[in-house]
Amino acid sequence: MPSVPQRLARTLTVALSTATVGTAALLGALTPTATTAHAAEPPAPVSTNLMADPGLVLDGDTFHAFTTGKLAPAHSSQQASTGWAPTANQHALFPAAPGERGTGNWAADESVWAPDAVEAAPGKWLLFYSAKVKGLVDGNQRCIGVATSDAPDGQFVPQDRPLSCPTGAVRADTGTPIAASDQPNTDGDGLIDPSPFQSADGRRFVLFKVQRPPTTSLLIVEVDRSWTRAIGPGLPEHPTQRSRVLRSREDGQIENPAMVQRDGTYVLFASKDNWGNCAYKTVSWRSTDPMSGFDDEQTLMTSDSTGLCGPGGADVTDTVATATSPALPDGQIFLHGWVCGPTHARPCTNQEWTEIEEARRNGEPDPIEVRRVMYNAALQWDGAVPTLGPFTGTPS
Numbered sequence: 437m438p439s440v441p442q443r444l445a446r447t448l449t450v451a452l453s454t455a456t457v458g459t460a461a462l463l464g465a466l467t468p469t470a471t472t473a474h475a476a477e478p479p480a481p482v483s484t485n486l487m488a489d490p491g492l493v494l495d496g497d498t499f500h501a502f503t504t505g506k507l508a509p510a511h512s513s514q515q516a517s518t519g520w521a522p523t524a525n526q527h528a529l530f531p532a533a534p535g536e537r538g539t540g541n542w543a544a545d546e547s548v549w550a551p552d553a554v555e556a557a558p559g560k561w562l563l564f565y566s567a568k569v570k571g572l573v574d575g576n577q578r579c580i581g582v583a584t585s586d587a588p589d590g591q592f593v594p595q596d597r598p599l600s601c602p603t604g605a606v607r608a609d610t611g612t613p614i615a616a617s618d619q620p621n622t623d624g625d626g627l628i629d630p631s632p633f634q635s636a637d638g639r640r641f642v643l644f645k646v647q648r649p650p651t652t653s654l655l656i657v658e659v660d661r662s663w664t665r666a667i668g669p670g671l672p673e674h675p676t677q678r679s680r681v682l683r684s685r686e687d688g689q690i691e692n693p694a695m696v697q698r699d700g701t702y703v704l705f706a707s708k709d710n711w712g713n714c715a716y717k718t719v720s721w722r723s724t725d726p727m728s729g730f731d732d733e734q735t736l737m738t739s740d741s742t743g744l745c746g747p748g749g750a751d752v753t754d755t756v757a758t759a760t761s762p763a764l765p766d767g768q769i770f771l772h773g774w775v776c777g778p779t780h781a782r783p784c785t786n787q788e789w790t791e792i793e794e795a796r797r798n799g800e801p802d803p804i805e806v807r808r809v810m811y812n813a814a815l816q817w818d819g820a821v822p823t824l825g826p827f828t829g830t831p832s
Contacts, residue, residue, distance in 0.1 A: 478743030479827035481773070481809040483520035484780035487511060488808035489692065489749040490770050491552030491631070493561075493588050500588040501770070501810065502528050502551040507538045508565055512589060516753075516768060516812050517828035523589045528553075528563055530591035540581055540594035541609040543567035549578065550692060552751070553588060554632040556663050561585045563592040564599070564630035564642060569614065571606035573648070577626030579605055579614065580644050582664050595664060599642065600627055600657060600679060618657045618666035619676035622646050627655075631751075632663065633695040635702075635726055643682070643693040653684040654693045654706060656727055680727050692749050695726065696767075701820035702726045705736070707748035713789045714739045714774065716746030722820050736824055737771070744773035744811065745784040752815060767815040769824070772808040780809060781831050 488504040501511045501520070507527035513519040528551065529538040539546050544567070551565040563585070566578040579601035583592035601616035604624055620627070626647035633641045640663055646653045657666045657679035666678040682704060683690060692707040702723050709715040718737040721730035737747040750771040776784035784792075784806060791803050814825025 478783050479811055479813070480829035481775065481781060481831050482513075482517050482770075482812045482829045483511065483810050484775070484831045485511060485520060485522070485809065486807045487520070487810040488772050489550035489629070490751055490772060490810050491550065492751045492753060492770050493553045493555065494753070495555070495588045498589075500553070502553055502563065503810075504549050504551075506548065507546050508548045508551040508563065508592075510589065516770075518830035520810070525589065525591060528585075528592045529565070529583055530593060532593050537608075538594070539565070539567040540583075540596065540598075542569065542579075542597055542607040542614055543581065543594075544570055544575065544608040550629040550749070552631050554634075554663060555588075556661075559586050561588050561590070561592070562632070562663050564632060566626070566628040566630060566644070567598075568608075569598075569601065569605045569626070570608050570611070571604050571613075572602060572626055573624035577602075577605075577624070577647055578628050579616065580627050580630045580642070599630075599659070599664065599666060600644065600655075602627060603674070603676065616666075618678045619674075620646070620655060620679050621671075621674045621677055629692050631692075631694050633726070636697055639726070641695070641726060643695060644679075645691045645693060649689060651684060651686050652688075652690050654682040654690060654704070655679040656682050656693075656695075658727075682728070682730055683721065694750060694752055696752050697726075698817060698820045698822075700724070702730075703820055703822060704730045705750055705752060705822075707750065711746065711748060713793070714745040714784060714786055716748040718748050718750050718771065720822055734821060736822060739783075739786075742773075742824070742827075743783060745775070745789070747771050747773050747811070749808075767817075769813050769815045771811050771813075773811055774806060775809050776804045776806050778805055780805075780807060 490501045493500050503509050507529040510523040510528045511520045531538045549566045553563045563583045569579045579598040581598045583594040585592040598616045600618040601614045602622040603619045605614045629645040631643045640659045643656045658668045668678045671677045694705040696703050704721045720734050723729040753768040774784045813827040816823045816825045
């Protein structure tokens with residue numbers, strides 16, 4: 437595998453290898469659990485900590501996960517299947533100077549959705565994240581920021597302007613227009629769910645999603661070798677927009693894009709439907725061009741097929757092994773799902789979600805404790821068609 441960038445996740449930065457390893461290592465490393473709704477027990481999470489929308493990287497023998505929350509909560513472990521704990525810093529993003537905002541002074545607050553990271557060069561790591569801005573259709577709309585660090589467990593310091601930000605967005609500190617290197621025309625909708633990807637020929641891309649329904653779209657933009665500036669031609673009708681639409685959906689959410697390259701084919705993963713209940717699922721498409729032509733939708737995970745509640749927000753890993761986590765033959769997939777109850781290990785049922793949604797409609801507290809936790813499973817391939825293998829998981 438290439439030494440840089442060595443990224444595991446919602447958008448794998450390195451194209452997946454077709455090499456395989458012996459099955460003995462796989463069988464020794466995994467404790468298979470249910471992958472269908474008909475099994476007696478559902479899969480166990482790899483951690484019962486709150487870990488929504490995980491983005492994964494591997495540094496030496498240590499996995500690092502960045503998740504949705506204030507300043508990008510960060511966890512690490514030397515095993516994919518267990519041992520996950522908050523890092524010493526607790527979160528990834530830190531201000532450039534005292535009194536400044538950890539998401540950047542252009543951002544309206546420090547809440548972060550779906551961060552993901554990449555090693556741009558030895559000793560140089562980048563974190564992509566979405567943070568709120570002003571000037572769009574409402575105060576919840578976001579732009580794609582970039583922060584830098586010399587280590588994945590270090591302090592990522594935000595750059596002074598986003599990588600991608602819709603036309604019309606303004607800085608929170610000065611009220612002036614945000615001059616991002618990619619400015620999609622979204623009619624005032626924000627951008628979320630960034631995911632870096634590097635193709636086998638060395639080209640670098642960042643994928644993300646237009647934020648608001650009813651029509652949601654997945655976009656991709658090519659970036660320079662630093663990963664911090666969008667490149668390529670603008671659209672004739674919108675010269676400042678360098679990103680291109682990969683997929684759109686009129687009848688519900690499509691989000692959390694991640695891309696890998698397999699046998700000369702680009703495979704796009706995404707989540708569909710409502711992230712806030714058990715209907716959430718993970719799907720994929722294929723193309724010979726990283727920026728267009730993704731067709732032939734395949735469903736990878738649903739609640740019925742896995743026994744989980746809303747399996748989505750997925751990130752894909754390569755076949756890299758660590759001292760304590762042998763490589764799987766074709767890679768791994770990390771994802772989140774909803775759990776209910778005080779143990780934070782049991783998937784919520786549809787009936788529980790019906791009761792939760794009814795309570796929320798009535799302005800009442802949730803009738804049961806609920807959170808999103810992280811799962812891990814083997815990812816297997818038939819050519820360029822992914823299938824889900826056994827789950828791992830010993831909650832920590």
